[in-house]
Structure formats: C-alpha cells, structure tokens
Amino acid sequence: MPAQLLNVLIYAGIVLFALVVIGIILTRLYRRATKDVALIRTGFGGEKVVLNGGIMVIPVLHELMQVRLTTVKLEVSRLNKDALITLDKLRVDVVGLFHIKVKPDAESIAAAAQTLGDSVNSPDAVKSLLDGKLVSALRSVAATMTMEHLHANRADFIQKVQEALMTDLDMNGFQLESVSITHFDQTAFEHFNENNAFDAEGLTVLTRTIEERKKIRNDIVATNRVEIEQRNLDANNQSLEIAQAAEQARLTQEQTLSARRAEQATAIATAEAEQTRLAEIARITAGQAQTVAQTEADKVIQTATIARDGAIQTATIERDRTIEIARITTAVQTAQKSEEESTATAAANEARALAVRAEESVATAKATEIANRNKNVAVIAATQRAQEEAVGITVAATAEKEAAEARASALRTEATAEADAEKARAEGREAAFKVDAAGQASLNEATNLLSDSQTALLIRRAMLEALPAIIAAASKPMENIDKISILDARGLHGDSGSDGASGGGQGNLADAAVAAAMRYRVGGPLIDGLMAELGMTGSSLNGMLAGSSADAAPARASSNDAHKHSASLNGGRGNPPA
Structure with a gap:
C-alpha cells in the first residue's frame, strides 16, 4: 500500500x-x-x-x-526657389502638416510592412518614402488654382490634396487623416528667375498688380489730403467767424458795463461825500470832548507827578546817607584786614625758607615712590584691561541692546533736562549778573573813598598774592635738576679764619644753595623788580626774609594811617544831609 x-x-x-x-x-x-x-x-x-x-x-x-498604428506628423516646406507655382504663374511659399497613419486592417498593415520593412515605425523612413508623393500632390493642386483662389479657399485646396494622395497612400497601406496649411505667402521677388518662362510671366503679373495698387493708393492719399486741407480751410473760416462774433459781443458787453460802472461810481461818490461830511462833524465833536478830558487828565497827572517826585527825593536822600555810612565802615574794615595780612605774609615767608630744606630730602623719596607706583599701576592696569576685555566680550551683546534702549530714553530725558537746565542757567546768570553789578558798584564806591597810601597798600597786597604763582612759573626750570651737590672747600688751606669772617657776610651753606638755585630761573630781572617793589631781595633767602620783616613796619604805619584817615573822614564829613 x-x-x-x-x-x-x-x-x-x-x-x-x-x-x-x-x-x-x-x-x-x-x-x-x-x-x-x-x-x-x-x-x-x-x-x-x-x-x-x-x-x-x-x-x-x-x-x-x-x-x-499611431499617427505620424510629416511637415513639408516649399519655400523660396522651391515654392509652388500657381495657375497664374506666381510662386507661393507653403508649409503643410500631413497627419498619416497605417490603416488598421490586415491588408494595409501587411502592405506597410512589406513597403518599409523594419523601418515602418520610423517617422524619418515614412517621410522619405512619402515626401515625393506629398510634394507632387501640393504642386499638382496648386497648378490648378490662382494665388487669390488659394488664399481665399484653403479648405478647397486641402480637400483636393487629400483626394490626390488617397490612392497613392492606400497602395502603401497608409491613410491620410488631415492636412494643415501653417504658412502661406507670396514668394519674395529675389527668388524669381527672369530667364524662366513661368517666373517671367509671374513677375509681369506681380509688377502690374503692385503698380496698379500703388496708383490706387496714391490716388486715395492725394484725395484724402485735398479733402483734409479743404476741411481745415472751412474750419479756419468758421473759427474766424466765431471769433469775430465773440469779439463783437465782448465789445457790446464792455460798453454796457462801462455805462453801469459810471452810474455806480457817481452814486458811490455822492454817498462817500455825505459820509465824509458826517465823519468830519463827528471828529470835531470828539476832538472837543477829548481836549476837555485831556486837560483834566493832565491836571491829575501833574499832581501825581509832584507827589511822586517829592517821595523819590526823600528816599534818595535817605539812601545816600545809608550808603555813606556803609562806605566809611568798609574802609575801616579794609585797613584792619590789610594789617593782619601783612603780618601773615611775613610768617609765611619764614615758613617757605624752612620748607626749602625739607623739599630736597623729600625729592629723592618722592621720585622712588613715583617709579614704584607707576610700575604697580601699569601691572594693575594691564590685568584690569585683560579682565575688562574678557567681560566685555561676554556681555557685549546684552550691553549693546540695553545701551540702545537706554540711549533712546536718555536722549529724550537729556533733551528735556537740557531745556530745563538752560532755562535755570539763564535765570541764575541773570540773578548773578545783578548781584555782581550791585556788589561791584558798592566796591567801586568804597574804593574811591580810600587815600593814596591805602590804595598803594592794596596794590602791594595784590602783588603779594600773585607773587607765589609768578615765582613758581619762573622757577619751572628748577624741576629739571635731578640733584644738587655742594662742594665746600673753606678751611682746606688754613684760611678758615678769613673764610669765617667772610662767611658771616655770605651766609651759611643752605643760603648759598638757595641763592644758586634762585639764579637758575626764567625772568629773573622781572621778578627781582617786583620783589624790590615789595621791599624784598630775591637773590637770597635772607634777603627775602629781611625784606619781609622790613616791610612789616610800613604796612603797620599804612594801617594806622588808614585808621586815622577813616576817623578824619568820619569827623570831617559829619552826618549826611537830610
């Protein structure tokens, strides 16, 4: 199983x-x-x-x-010397499109395959096979029709071409679907051959036709030109007639208007004369009333002016009395203050002499400290710059955005604040100018009351106040001195006695150093002259101190004179007039 x-x-x-x-x-x-x-x-x-x-x-x-079995499109062009010749012996340029395909039945398919073999599906092979037949059909049909007939009856021309091709195409297994004329025009003159009978006859026909058309066109143009000129002439005449009528109407209207204007001007002149008369009467009446009122007002104003002038005179006398008392008091205070400043100046000069000795010892330490500080500052600055660059790169974008917003707000606030500040500054300057003007006026009035000695004292005081700055500017070259070396050879050869005797006249070693340094300055004669005016000798430290001590007595005497002058002014002037 x-x-x-x-x-x-x-x-x-x-x-x-x-x-x-x-x-x-x-x-x-x-x-x-x-x-x-x-x-x-x-x-x-x-x-x-x-x-x-x-x-x-x-x-x-x-x-x-x-x-x-698909349709094949074949284009046939007959142009220029290959153009078609019509019945009237003219040449026409024609471009036609032929749509051809194999007839869909067994016999036609077998015939097409037998005719073309393997090239039956190639459009070029089909065109090479049928091109002669297509051109022959076009020429044979064109020879039976005139150019005008061809142009006006293209459908008839196409139908006759199809009928001419029907039998030839059927023998090869093809059928013609449609014919299209895509271009149709007369061939240009240069492509006609004068030695050709057809072309010669065609040229004759073309020339006759063209010249006749030119003549007709020229006649039409000339006729139109004459009609246009005649129409323009008629239009100009009508325009002149209309303008003449308009001018006549304008003149008539102007005459009517002139008469009406004259009548209206007469009425206006009469009314104006009446109004002028009434206005003159009213003006005279108003003038009389105004004169009476002005007289009364002048009386009242004169009474008020007299009363005001009396009050102003009383106030002026009282003000002058008060100002005079203030002037005397100011002069006394100025003299007392001058005496105190003279004493303070002498003490300051002595202190400056002591400071010179200390400055030399401080200079070296100061230079060392400055060098160390500059070095440390450079290191710190370099470190800080590096840190700032790192931080700046990190926050640059955020800072730029915030800065742009802040700048916009700041510009608005700044504009408002600047306007307010400018207004406040203007008001402040106005008030300050008023106060300065009042103070300067009072100071000038007080200065005018001083005596010659008091005026000289004020001048010397101003010179003393400016002298330190002048000496500092003149001694500017001394800053270039790095150090001072003093070589004292006195007593080296046994002449200490004589040197000591002479040393009393020349002063000690510090005085000699100061005197040498004082000679290393700019504008020496000018400064010495100023110091001589003040009673000081600028060539040595002792001369400065001696001049300051000697100047104290005249200053005190000038101060006493100022006290006496103030008392005499007070006793001599008495009370100001009431």
Whole structure:
C-alpha cells in the first residue's frame, strides 16, 4: 500500500512539473497585440496579422514584426526657389502638416510592412518614402488654382490634396487623416528667375498688380489730403467767424458795463461825500470832548507827578546817607584786614625758607615712590584691561541692546533736562549778573573813598598774592635738576679764619644753595623788580626774609594811617544831609 501511494505521488509530481514547464514555455512564446501596435507573424503556417489578440511565436519557425498604428506628423516646406507655382504663374511659399497613419486592417498593415520593412515605425523612413508623393500632390493642386483662389479657399485646396494622395497612400497601406496649411505667402521677388518662362510671366503679373495698387493708393492719399486741407480751410473760416462774433459781443458787453460802472461810481461818490461830511462833524465833536478830558487828565497827572517826585527825593536822600555810612565802615574794615595780612605774609615767608630744606630730602623719596607706583599701576592696569576685555566680550551683546534702549530714553530725558537746565542757567546768570553789578558798584564806591597810601597798600597786597604763582612759573626750570651737590672747600688751606669772617657776610651753606638755585630761573630781572617793589631781595633767602620783616613796619604805619584817615573822614564829613 505505501509503495502504491508513493508511485501515485511520483506520477502526480511528474505531471505537475510537466504542466509548469509547458506553462512557462507557453508564456515565453505567446505575444500580444495592443491598441497602437499590430503584430505580423511569418514563417511556419504562413503570414498572419494580429490586431486585437495574441499569437504563439516559436523561435526558428516564426518571425515576428511590430507595426505601430499611431499617427505620424510629416511637415513639408516649399519655400523660396522651391515654392509652388500657381495657375497664374506666381510662386507661393507653403508649409503643410500631413497627419498619416497605417490603416488598421490586415491588408494595409501587411502592405506597410512589406513597403518599409523594419523601418515602418520610423517617422524619418515614412517621410522619405512619402515626401515625393506629398510634394507632387501640393504642386499638382496648386497648378490648378490662382494665388487669390488659394488664399481665399484653403479648405478647397486641402480637400483636393487629400483626394490626390488617397490612392497613392492606400497602395502603401497608409491613410491620410488631415492636412494643415501653417504658412502661406507670396514668394519674395529675389527668388524669381527672369530667364524662366513661368517666373517671367509671374513677375509681369506681380509688377502690374503692385503698380496698379500703388496708383490706387496714391490716388486715395492725394484725395484724402485735398479733402483734409479743404476741411481745415472751412474750419479756419468758421473759427474766424466765431471769433469775430465773440469779439463783437465782448465789445457790446464792455460798453454796457462801462455805462453801469459810471452810474455806480457817481452814486458811490455822492454817498462817500455825505459820509465824509458826517465823519468830519463827528471828529470835531470828539476832538472837543477829548481836549476837555485831556486837560483834566493832565491836571491829575501833574499832581501825581509832584507827589511822586517829592517821595523819590526823600528816599534818595535817605539812601545816600545809608550808603555813606556803609562806605566809611568798609574802609575801616579794609585797613584792619590789610594789617593782619601783612603780618601773615611775613610768617609765611619764614615758613617757605624752612620748607626749602625739607623739599630736597623729600625729592629723592618722592621720585622712588613715583617709579614704584607707576610700575604697580601699569601691572594693575594691564590685568584690569585683560579682565575688562574678557567681560566685555561676554556681555557685549546684552550691553549693546540695553545701551540702545537706554540711549533712546536718555536722549529724550537729556533733551528735556537740557531745556530745563538752560532755562535755570539763564535765570541764575541773570540773578548773578545783578548781584555782581550791585556788589561791584558798592566796591567801586568804597574804593574811591580810600587815600593814596591805602590804595598803594592794596596794590602791594595784590602783588603779594600773585607773587607765589609768578615765582613758581619762573622757577619751572628748577624741576629739571635731578640733584644738587655742594662742594665746600673753606678751611682746606688754613684760611678758615678769613673764610669765617667772610662767611658771616655770605651766609651759611643752605643760603648759598638757595641763592644758586634762585639764579637758575626764567625772568629773573622781572621778578627781582617786583620783589624790590615789595621791599624784598630775591637773590637770597635772607634777603627775602629781611625784606619781609622790613616791610612789616610800613604796612603797620599804612594801617594806622588808614585808621586815622577813616576817623578824619568820619569827623570831617559829619552826618549826611537830610
């Protein structure tokens, strides 16, 4: 039993395998036709054309050819010297499109395949086969029609071309679907051959037609020009007549208006004369009333003016008395203050002499400290710049945005604040000018009351106040002295006695150093002259101190004179007039 089942399975497998192999072979050998492609099988069994089905093609026994049934567009151009010749011996340039396809029947498909072979599906091969027939049809139909007839009856021309091609195309298995004329025009003159009989006759016809058309066109242009000129002349005459009528109407209207203006001017002049008379009467009446009122007002103003002048005179006398008392008091205070300043100046000069000794010892330490400080400052500044650059790169974007917003707000606030500040500054300057003017006036009045000695004292005081600044500016070159070395050779050769005697006249070593430094300055004669005016000798420190001590007594005497002068002014002037 199992052996029989095994045999059945083997036979079934063989049959199934055979069926699969047969199916694959049939699939590989079967060819199908499509809507746009027809099949032609030749060989074993004869020729067979398949349109809408399929067919078995066995290699070696059969040969298969495909024929496309789609439409082929063929363009035929007959231009210039190859142009078509019409019935009236004229040349026309024609471009036509022919839509051709293989007729979908077995005989036509077989004929097309027999005519073109494997090139039946190539548009170029089809055109090379049919081009002569297409051109021949165009020429034969064009020769039976004139150019005007061709242009006016293109549909008739196309129909005749189709009829001429029907038989020739049918013999090759093709059919003509449609013919389109895409270009139609007369051939240019330069492409006509005068030695050709057809072209010579065509040129004659063209020349006659063109010249006649030119003559007709010229007649039309001339007639139109004459009509236009005549119409312009008529229009000008009508315009002149209208202008003449308008001018006549204008003159008539002006005469009427002139008469009316004269009547109106007379009425206006009469009314103005009446108004002038009434206005003159009113003016005289108003003038009389104004004179009476002005007289009364002058009386009142004169009374008020007398009363005001009396009050002003009383106030002026009282003010002068007060100012005079203030002047005397100011002069006394000025004299007392001058005496105190003279004493303070002498003490300051003595202190300056002591400061000179200390400055030399401080200079070296100061230079060292400055160098160290500059070094430390440079290191700190370099570190700070590096940190600032790092921080600046980090916050630049944020800072720029905030700065832009802040600048916009600041500009608005600054504009408002600047306007307010400018207004406040203007008011402050106005008030300050008023106060300065009043103070300067009072000071000038007080100064005019001083005596000559008091005036000289004020001048010397001003010179003393300016002297330190002048000496500092003149001693500017002394800043270039790095150090001072003093070589004292007195007593070296046993002449200490004589040197000591002379040393009393020349002063000590510090005085000599100061005197040498004082000679190293700018504008020495000018400064010495100023110091001489003040009673001081600028060549040495002792001379300065001696001059300051000697100047104290005249200053005190001048101060006493100022006190006496103030008392005499007070006693001599008495009370100011009431």
